[in-house]
Amino acid sequence: MPRQRFLNMPEAARSRLLGIALEEFARQGFEQASLNRILAAAGISKGACYYYFDDKEDLFATAIEGALDAALSRLRLPDFEGLTPDDFWPAVERCVGEWAETFESSGDLVKVTLLVDEARRRSPRFAGIVAKGHAFWRVLLEAGQRLGCVRTDIPNDLLLRLVEANDAALDGIFLAVNPEVTRAALESHIRLVFDTFRRLLAVAPGPRRPGRRPPGGRRSHERVR
Secondary structure, eight states, X not given: OXXXXXXXXXXXXXXXXXXXXXXXXHHHHHHHOOHHHHHHHHTOOHHHXXXXXXXXXXXXXXXXHHHHHHHHHHOOOOOGGGOOHHHHHHHHHHHXXXXXHHHHHHHHHHHHHXXXXXXXXXXXXXXXXXXXHHXXXXXXXXXXXXXXXXXXSSOHHHHHHHHHHHHHHHHHHHHHHOSSOOHHHHHHHXXXXXXXXXXXXXXXXXXXXXXXXXXXXXXXXXXXX
C-alpha cells in the first residue's frame, strides 16, 4: 500500500505519476519497466519515490488499482432485477464483453491487469485489486443464483476462488501466445474467458426423464440399421 504521504500529494501530481507508471508497465512489463524512467518522466527523485512507496511493486499495484477504480466506475452492470432466467447469461456476456471496449480508452490498464498473475493475487499488496474483482463477480453470482442460473451446490467463496484460478490460468496462456496485446486478440480472449466461466458456474441441465427419447434420437436398445 502507498504511504500516507503519497495520499497527501495534490491529486494532479498523484494522477500524473500513476499514469506515467501505468504506461511504463504496460509497454515494458513489470520486470523490464524502469523505475528511474518513471521517476524522471514524473519529475520525482528516487529518494522521494521511497518516501511515497516501499518499492517498484508497490507503485505497480497502486497504479493498477487507481486505473481500475476509474474503469469499474464506467462499467455498466445489467439490471438484474428486470432480467428473466433466459436473459441472465446473455446479459453477463455483454457486461464482460465491455472490458474489450476499455482497450481503446485504457489499453494500458488492460495490459497491466494481465500481468497480475496467481502469485501476485495472493500477495497482500494486491489485496485491494483482488477484492474489487471479487465484489464484481459476487454481484453476478448472487444475481444468477436468485434466477436459478448459477449453481448453489458449492459455497460462493469457493466459486470465487475457482473463478479467480480460471482467470489467472487463461490470462497466463493468453500472454504466452500474444506478446502484443491487440483489440482483436483481447476480444477472442474475453469470449474464451466467458465461455469457461459459464461452464464452471452454470446450473447443470436436469436429469432426463426415464423412457423419454431425445429429439431425433433413439432409445438405447434400438439398433442402428
